[in-house]
Amino acid sequence: MKLSIQLHLAGLSLSNTVSILEIFGVERARSTVHNWVHKADLQPESGRSPDHVAVDETVIRLNNEQYWLYAAVNPETNELLHTKLEPTRTNVIARSFFAKLREKHDVDTAVFLVDGAPTLKDACQRHGLRFQYEKHGNRNTVERVFREIKRRTSSFSNCFSNAAADTADDWLRSFSFAWNQLI
Numbered sequence: 001m002k003l004s005i006q007l008h009l010a011g012l013s014l015s016n017t018v019s020i021l022e023i024f025g026v027e028r029a030r031s032t033v034h035n036w037v038h039k040a041d042l043q044p045e046s047g048r049s050p051d052h053v054a055v056d057e058t059v060i061r062l063n064n065e066q067y068w069l070y071a072a073v074n075p076e077t078n079e080l081l082h083t084k085l086e087p088t089r090t091n092v093i094a095r096s097f098f099a100k101l102r103e104k105h106d107v108d109t110a111v112f113l114v115d116g117a118p119t120l121k122d123a124c125q126r127h128g129l130r131f132q133y134e135k136h137g138n139r140n141t142v143e144r145v146f147r148e149i150k151r152r153t154s155s156f157s158n159c160f161s162n163a164a165a166d167t168a169d170d171w172l173r174s175f176s177f178a179w180n181q182l183i
Contacts, residue, residue, distance in 0.1 A: 009178030042177035049106040050074040054142040080176040094123035
């Protein structure tokens, strides 16, 4: 079970993960491996205190619907601090994302690196957090994470097919855990 979770989160498709298990004489369905990953409820560790936090959002597709993936990354370590999948992009949602990030980590003295998104700037201001506009440089760490997530979903046309939002959000948290283990 542990090996299959690790293999899938490290980048293998469910089919390829099942094929590897068969080499060891273990026969499991793709749905079984999928369920193991979600039931493991893996999440990034809390309690980090980074000096800088790169924050961004990007569009992720669930079936034919558009969702917004919010992510916070420590640019010094490339560690994913927090992710959240939301059906829309608003000031209220961005503020909620920052509130959860602040609950999980000691980021009140960090400098937040944001792009031109008004929702992210508003959330920083509402929480009294220092931020700076940065289009490249350290903020690129969050872009690398987004590229990897999109690469992992490219076999589904950059879409989580037949997945509910909660399932995709669970997978993204598990991916965050695995990402942090591999960096």
